[in-house]
Amino acid sequence: MNNTHDYLYLELLKRSVTAFQAALQGPNPDGADQDAPKMEHYLIVLQAQKMTLHGWVEGHPRLGTRIINTSLLIHVSEDRKWARTLSRWYRLGDPERLDTSQLSPDIDLASFCVPMGLDGISIPLHLARRIMEQQPTRLAAIAAEKGFDNVSKTLSDIAKSWPPQT
Numbered sequence: 001m002n003n004t005h006d007y008l009y010l011e012l013l014k015r016s017v018t019a020f021q022a023a024l025q026g027p028n029p030d031g032a033d034q035d036a037p038k039m040e041h042y043l044i045v046l047q048a049q050k051m052t053l054h055g056w057v058e059g060h061p062r063l064g065t066r067i068i069n070t071s072l073l074i075h076v077s078e079d080r081k082w083a084r085t086l087s088r089w090y091r092l093g094d095p096e097r098l099d100t101s102q103l104s105p106d107i108d109l110a111s112f113c114v115p116m117g118l119d120g121i122s123i124p125l126h127l128a129r130r131i132m133e134q135q136p137t138r139l140a141a142i143a144a145e146k147g148f149d150n151v152s153k154t155l156s157d158i159a160k161s162w163p164p165q166t
Contacts, residue, residue, distance in 0.1 A: 006146060013143050013151045015086055016072075020136055020158045023075040023084040033089045035059065036082075040093035044073065044128045046113075047120040051131055053083055054116065055096065075132060075164055076125060095125075129163070136162045 027033040042055025053070040057063065071086035083090045113121040123131075140155035 009142070009146055010148055010151065013139060013148060013155070016074075016135075016139050017151065017154050017158070019072075019074045019084060019086050020155070020162070022089070023164050024158070024161060026077075026164065027082045027084075027089045029091075033082075036089040036091050037061070038093055039070075039083065039090045041096045042092065043096050043116065043122040044076075044125060045069065045116050045120045046123050046128075046131070051123075051128060053085070053090065054122075057090070073128070073132065074135065076128065078165070080125070133163050 027036065037060040038058045039053055040056045040058070042053045045052050045054045051073045053073055055067065056065075057068050058065045060066075060068065070083075070090065073083065073085055075084040076082070076092070080095075081092055083092055113123050113127075116122050136155050136159035140152050140159060143149075143152035143155055
């Protein structure tokens with residue numbers, strides 16, 4: 001490892017492996033994940049190559065109850081009741097419903113991307129799923145490029161069974 005930048009990348013990749021493995025196993029609502037924070041009125045936000053949840057969280061172990069942006073979004077369950085981020089599971093309530101009718105009255109923009117702040121856009125779940133499907137493969141390539149061969153192999157193995165079927 002040549003520098004601090006490489007060390008930080010390696011740590012991010014290792015955390016990603018842990019999060020992907022947790023997503024493949026699924027949440028444990030009757031065990032360790034029964035007290036997972038609850039996210040309400042959330043949006044999926046894309047900023048550059050980082051996708052997060054933005055919304056009202058209740059019961060976050062460090063942040064309490066307030067509006068937050070999560071760490072990197074890894075997976076949303078098929079039933080839309082759970083989301084896995086880089087750091088934890090979230091129980092999902094109702095998503096935020098955006099009125100896009102005034103963005104361009106001549107065009108039906110339902111489920112289209114909506115600007116969020118200066119550098120982000122909200123995206124619909126179907127688009128987010130397409131991006132999330134590629135994450136293990138993309139991160140495996142980055143790990144290989146940086147010479148983190150063990151992490152690259154693990155991420156490549158994860159990609160073979162990705163996305164989770166939960």
